[in-house]
Amino acid sequence: MMGAVRNRNGKPAMSQGLQIDADRLWRSIMEMARIAATEKGGNRRLALTDDDREGRDLFVSWCGDAGMTCTVDKMGNIFARRPGRDPDAGPVSTGSHLDTQPTGGKFDGVYGVLAGLEVVRTLNDAGVETGAPLEVICWTNEEGARFSPAMIGSAVFAGAFGLDYAHGRTDAEGKTLGGELARIGYLGPEEPGGHALGHHFEAHIEQGPILEAEGKPVGVVTGVQGVRWYDIGIRGMEAHAGPTPMEARKDAVVAAAELIRRLDDNALDEGPHGRTTVKIARCAPEGSRNTIAGEVALTVDIRHPDRDAFDRLDAGLRRAAAETAELRKVGIGVDEIWVSPPVVFDAGCVDAVRRAAALLGYGHMDMVSGAGHDSVYVSRVAPTAMIFVPCEGGVSHNEIENAARDDLEAGCNVLLHAMLDRAGAPG
Amino acid sequence: MMGAVRNRNGKPAMSQGLQIDADRLWRSIMEMARIAATEKGGNRRLALTDDDREGRDLFVSWCGDAGMTCTVDKMGNIFARRPGRDPDAGPVSTGSHLDTQPTGGKFDGVYGVLAGLEVVRTLNDAGVETGAPLEVICWTNEEGARFSPAMIGSAVFAGAFGLDYAHGRTDAEGKTLGGELARIGYLGPEEPGGHALGHHFEAHIEQGPILEAEGKPVGVVTGVQGVRWYDIGIRGMEAHAGPTPMEARKDAVVAAAELIRRLDDNALDEGPHGRTTVKIARCAPEGSRNTIAGEVALTVDIRHPDRDAFDRLDAGLRRAAAETAELRKVGIGVDEIWVSPPVVFDAGCVDAVRRAAALLGYGHMDMVSGAGHDSVYVSRVAPTAMIFVPCEGGVSHNEIENAARDDLEAGCNVLLHAMLDRAGAPG
Numbered sequence: 001m002m003g004a005v006r007n008r009n010g011k012p013a014m015s016q017g018l019q020i021d022a023d024r025l026w027r028s029i030m031e032m033a034r035i036a037a038t039e040k041g042g043n044r045r046l047a048l049t050d051d052d053r054e055g056r057d058l059f060v061s062w063c064g065d066a067g068m069t070c071t072v073d074k075m076g077n078i079f080a081r082r083p084g085r086d087p088d089a090g091p092v093s094t095g096s097h098l099d100t101q102p103t104g105g106k107f108d109g110v111y112g113v114l115a116g117l118e119v120v121r122t123l124n125d126a127g128v129e130t131g132a133p134l135e136v137i138c139w140t141n142e143e144g145a146r147f148s149p150a151m152i153g154s155a156v157f158a159g160a161f162g163l164d165y166a167h168g169r170t171d172a173e174g175k176t177l178g179g180e181l182a183r184i185g186y187l188g189p190e191e192p193g194g195h196a197l198g199h200h201f202e203a204h205i206e207q208g209p210i211l212e213a214e215g216k217p218v219g220v221v222t223g224v225q226g227v228r229w230y231d232i233g234i235r236g237m238e239a240h241a242g243p244t245p246m247e248a249r250k251d252a253v254v255a256a257a258e259l260i261r262r263l264d265d266n267a268l269d270e271g272p273h274g275r276t277t278v279k280i281a282r283c284a285p286e287g288s289r290n291t292i293a294g295e296v297a298l299t300v301d302i303r304h305p306d307r308d309a310f311d312r313l314d315a316g317l318r319r320a321a322a323e324t325a326e327l328r329k330v331g332i333g334v335d336e337i338w339v340s341p342p343v344v345f346d347a348g349c350v351d352a353v354r355r356a357a358a359l360l361g362y363g364h365m366d367m368v369s370g371a372g373h374d375s376v377y378v379s380r381v382a383p384t385a386m387i388f389v390p391c392e393g394g395v396s397h398n399e400i401e402n403a404a405r406d407d408l409e410a411g412c413n414v415l416l417h418a419m420l421d422r423a424g425a426p427g
Numbered sequence: 428m429m430g431a432v433r434n435r436n437g438k439p440a441m442s443q444g445l446q447i448d449a450d451r452l453w454r455s456i457m458e459m460a461r462i463a464a465t466e467k468g469g470n471r472r473l474a475l476t477d478d479d480r481e482g483r484d485l486f487v488s489w490c491g492d493a494g495m496t497c498t499v500d501k502m503g504n505i506f507a508r509r510p511g512r513d514p515d516a517g518p519v520s521t522g523s524h525l526d527t528q529p530t531g532g533k534f535d536g537v538y539g540v541l542a543g544l545e546v547v548r549t550l551n552d553a554g555v556e557t558g559a560p561l562e563v564i565c566w567t568n569e570e571g572a573r574f575s576p577a578m579i580g581s582a583v584f585a586g587a588f589g590l591d592y593a594h595g596r597t598d599a600e601g602k603t604l605g606g607e608l609a610r611i612g613y614l615g616p617e618e619p620g621g622h623a624l625g626h627h628f629e630a631h632i633e634q635g636p637i638l639e640a641e642g643k644p645v646g647v648v649t650g651v652q653g654v655r656w657y658d659i660g661i662r663g664m665e666a667h668a669g670p671t672p673m674e675a676r677k678d679a680v681v682a683a684a685e686l687i688r689r690l691d692d693n694a695l696d697e698g699p700h701g702r703t704t705v706k707i708a709r710c711a712p713e714g715s716r717n718t719i720a721g722e723v724a725l726t727v728d729i730r731h732p733d734r735d736a737f738d739r740l741d742a743g744l745r746r747a748a749a750e751t752a753e754l755r756k757v758g759i760g761v762d763e764i765w766v767s768p769p770v771v772f773d774a775g776c777v778d779a780v781r782r783a784a785a786l787l788g789y790g791h792m793d794m795v796s797g798a799g800h801d802s803v804y805v806s807r808v809a810p811t812a813m814i815f816v817p818c819e820g821g822v823s824h825n826e827i828e829n830a831a832r833d834d835l836e837a838g839c840n841v842l843l844h845a846m847l848d849r850a851g852a853p854g
Contacts, residue, residue: 103665103712103721145715172714208670225669229716238530238825241704241728242652243635243797246694248821253705254691260684267673277668278680279716280723283707285530287599288572289656289726290798291824292704294530299716301668370670371717394675397718398665 018126020416022409025118029408032058032098032114033106042399043106047099047141048076048180055098056186059113059138066120068136072188074163075156076140076181079195082120084133084423090198092130092423093382094119094415095137096374097153101145105401107205107391107408113138115203115412119419130423132198139374140181147177149229149338154374156192158381163192197382199349199422202375203415204386205403209394210367217410218357218364219388222350224376225273225303225368226310226342231281232321234259235331238285238294252293253283255328262320263300270313275303275370305342305368343376349385349422356417362410387411387418445553447843449836452545456835459485459525459541460533469826470533474526474568475503475607482525483613486540486565493547495563499615501590502580503567503608506622509547511560511850517625519557519850520809521546521842522564523801524580528572532828534632534818534835540565542630542839546846557850559625566801567608574604576656576765581801583619585808590619624809626776626849629802630842631813632830636821637794644837645784645791646815649777651803652700652730652795653737653769658708659748661686662758665712665721679720680710682755689747690727697740702730702797732769732795770803776812776849783844789837814838814845 035058036044036051045051056078060070063080070080081091096112116136123130139157144150147169156166167178181187206212211219236252260278267276282297302317304310318334325332350366357364367388375384389411392402462485463471463478472478483505487497490507497507508518523539543563550557566584571577574596583593594605608614633639638646663679687705694703709724729744731737745761752759777793784791794815802811816838819829 101712101715101718103718108667143715144717148716150717206670207667209672209675210670227669237822239822240535240634240798240824242654242702242730242799243633243637243823244702244821245636245699246691246702247698248636251691251704253687253707256707257684257687257691260680261688264673264678264681264684271674272672275669275671275673277678277717277719279718279720280680280683280707280710281713285528285824286708288528288570288824289575289706290571290577290654290704290728291528291530291706293706294825296707301717303669371667372669394671395664395666396670397667397712397715398721 018122018416020118020122020409020412022405024121025114025408025412026405028114028117029106029110032110038103038399040399042401043100043104044102045098045100046102046146047143048146048177048184050184052099053184056138059098062117063136066117066124068120071190072186073190073192073194074188075153075166075192076186076188077153077157077192078138080136082134084130086131087133089132090196091133091135092199092419093135093137093197094201094419095139096202096204097139097142099141099143101143101397103399105396105398107401107403108207108396109142111205111408112203115415118412119416122416130420132423134419134423141177142374146171151372151374151377154377158377159193160377160380193381197378200375200378200382200384201349201415201418202373202386203411204373204388205391205396206388207371207391207396211388211390212394214365216363216365217389217407218362218414219367220350220354220357220364221345221369221386221388222366223305223345223368224343224372225305225370226307227340227372228302228314228336229338230300230317231335231337232298232300233333234296236294239292241290241292244292249292250329252296252330255324255330256296256298258328259320259324262324263317266313266316266320270304270309273305274309274313277301303370307342310342340372340376343379345379345385346383349383352418352421353385353387353414356414356421359417360413362414387414445549445843447545447549447836447839449832451548452541452835452839453832455541455544456533456537459537465530465826467826469828470527470531471529472525472527473529473573474570475573475604475611477611479526480611483565486525489544490563493544493551495547498617499613500617500619500621501615502583502593502619503613503615504580504584504619505565507563509561511557513558514560516559517623518560518562519626519846520562520564520624521628521846522566523629523631524566524569526568526570528570528824530826532823532825534828534830535634535823536569538632538835539630542842545839546843549843557847559850561846561850568604569801573598578799578801578804581804585804586620587804587807620808627802627805627809627811628776628842628845629800629813630838631800631815632818632823633815634798634818634823638815638817639821641792643790643792644816644834645789645841646794647777647781647784647791648772648796648813648815649793650732650772650795651770651799652732652797653734654767654799655729655741655763656765657727657744658762658764659725659727660760661723663721666719668717668719671719676719677756679723679757682751682757683707683723683725685755686747686751689751690744693740693743693747697731697736700732701736701740704728730797734769737769767799767803770806772806772812773810776810779845779848780812780814780841783841783848786844787840789841814841
């Protein structure tokens with residue numbers, strides 16, 4: 001490690017004794033959740049809306065109160081910096097996102113941003129100075145709900161997509177990401193990726209049921225499942241629901257049902273880690289229940305942590321589409337629109353998380369993330385790891401998403417100590 | 428029969444020699460098809476839109492040119508009347524509808540209205556006077572595409588629904604049927620059903636493949652399949668597409684696929700006359716491909732000409748819904764929103780159609796309609812039958828819907844002679 005952490009009067013800090021303020025963290029999360037709250041207790045804070053601006057403004061004001069300096073890059077990513085003793089050291093960063101799903105929860109993303117803020121507030125209160133600077137980051141449009149693809153802010157930061165491509169992405173109304181960034185005042189001056197990160201951590205709710213089932217408050221995330229997104233178009237034949245014999249139909253809905261069943265089977269065959277999720281984006285002609293569907297559009301999301309199984313799921317999807325087209329006499333087009341290969345996180349950062357959990361006496365286990373996160377992209381340009389905490393029933397992307405105060409505290413304490421581990425002073 | 432038809436100078440008409448003008452009929456259909464034409468050669472003339480008004484205005488102007496008097500009832504149904512010798516005789520009526528599906532064709536409905544007009548034009552040219560008056564009717568909102576349920580104009584005429592109910596029906600934007608009738612100037616003064624019909628005929632494209640396959644230009648329609656419409660709501664559980672194991676999901680899309688497959692099987696089990704058509708009306712949350720569907724809404728249309736089989740399809744649907752809910756751990760609500768039982772047409776009117784086809788030497792066959800038609804409701808209040816003509820490939824409710832000029836001619840000639848058969852003078 002880089003050496004002991006010192007407090008600002010130069011004495012070694014009893015860093016393993018440092019604890020975050022769990023009530024303050026909880027209050028901050030609840031205050032953020034008041035912005036774009038939904039009736040069912042969740043949030044609808046879509047990226048780059050006025051609601052997102054309000055959330056960002058609140059975060060920036062809190063960072064200012066905590067003595068941090070914020071910079072914004074051309075992707076709207078916000079970097080709140082707390083200086084260290086060594087201004088030339090790569091910052092130890094943490095963060096996540098403040099945008100939500102259309103019917104999202106209070107914790108997904110928000111926890112990771114505000115846990116970072118809580119780490120800084122805790123160090124401020126204790127008068128602890130680190131060797132490397134610290135940064136708390138809010139990434140733009142992680143969810144991919146308003147603008148596709150997901151995690152585009154961290155992706156551009158890591159060089160996975162170009163800025164022009166990202167700025168040109170459009171929402172359902174045709175508004176561009178770049179235009180909306182400018183509109184809400186978060187089109188910053190810094191070139192994305194313009195400053196290097198030394199090490200990166202991200203705290204997040206698990207969004208799955210494993211930690212809860214195992215009774216462990218901390219997941220040491222060693223990597224992330226690969227994810228592929230497809231748009232699938234099924235072209236049948238519109239015809240009248242009454243006179244057209246069943247055998248003569250080219251029904252796009254029946255074909256979709258056949259394909260969905262096969263894709264579900266494919267994921268089960270790659271159990272327990274395989275995942276397939278299908279959504280129906282369009283069924284046409286709309287508004288006519290007595291016309292056989294001529295067109296169905298599906299979106300498909302497949303995931304697996306193992307590269308070979310991940311590729312088998314892709315091949316299986318293409319085979320299922322071809323077989324369904326043949327069987328149901330329809331045309332099926334498969335368009336892969338995004339892929340994020342399986343990721344293995346940095347061993348040093350993963351060790352720092354595991355050691356912090358052990359040091360603090362929290363039950364913990366290694367696990368692979370089933371969800372994509374900004375850290376997938378950040379891991380391309382900086383040593384990275386993640387910390388998971390349980391969420392109630394494993395449910396997220398849902399307004400009823402919930403997490404326990406004690407678990408959020410545990411994850412934030414692990415984040416604090418993992419960051420201190422990496423940010424120690426040079427001498 | 429009521430006696431021989433006479434021409435206006437009192438001599439018996441050689442009525443079996445009368446022939447409609449097929450080119451004039453075709454030109455009228457093509458002229459109507461220019462209103463709200465689609466790029467692919469079809470029509471999008473939704474009920475009570477400005478386009479529908481334009482179509483109605485054209486029809487009314489043609490009726491005026493043909494010496495007919497138009498009245499409109501409070502459902503916007505248009506009755507164009509040609510006087511007979513006996514003003515007290517119940518009119519022999521014919522007609523269909525001018526509204527289309529969202530991506531509809533040029534013939535569905537339109538043919539029946541304009542064939543009626545062509546009958547009158549032919550009688551005018553030949554100077555033939557009938558005993559009973561004739562009426563050509565345009566019914567409101569047959570398709571049910573803009574306002575549900577379908578055939579609501581003829582339904583209210585026949586007393587199946589009240590006027591208030593009908594006027595209060597709303598489209599997807601919340602506009603009411605009554606308001607839209609008034610807006611386009613077709614909220615007439617007459618009480619629906621305010622005048623009795625003596626006999627009724629409706630010419631229509633088959634909207635199925637049978638006549639084409641059998642090589643016969645005329646279908647003698649003896650009755651109509653029963654139709655039931657359902658709204659089905661599937662309630663799953665929103666969750667993140669990545670971390671949520673397949674076994675832990677309550678995926679409304681997968682449940683929908685299961686249900687659709689079972690409903691398809693049910694219809695095949697009631698072959699060859701059973702029909703099930705499912706459309707996907709909603710899949711939520713929208714715009715998030717990485718959230719498992721918490722809700723899917725389906726519309727279902729089931730049909731059968733036999734009452735027992737029709738009821739078995741209903742029971743089978745409810746069983747499939749219950750079994751799918753159990754198997755896929757979701758909630759499924761089944762709401763029957765409309766039912767039209769199987770219909771058997773009037774034997775006298777059916778005979779008149781069959782005799783006319785034989786008299787004219789056209790190949791013909793008895794058949795049951797798979798589609799609902801305004802005549803289903805009209806048959807509740809007047810002796811009724813229908814005449815089918817082939818459509819290309821059996822395709823309708825599609826912009827490529829097509830019919831052969833010679834077949835349209837045959838059907839219109841049969842309509843002419845069936846109407847003359849019922850409209851003969853009292854003596």
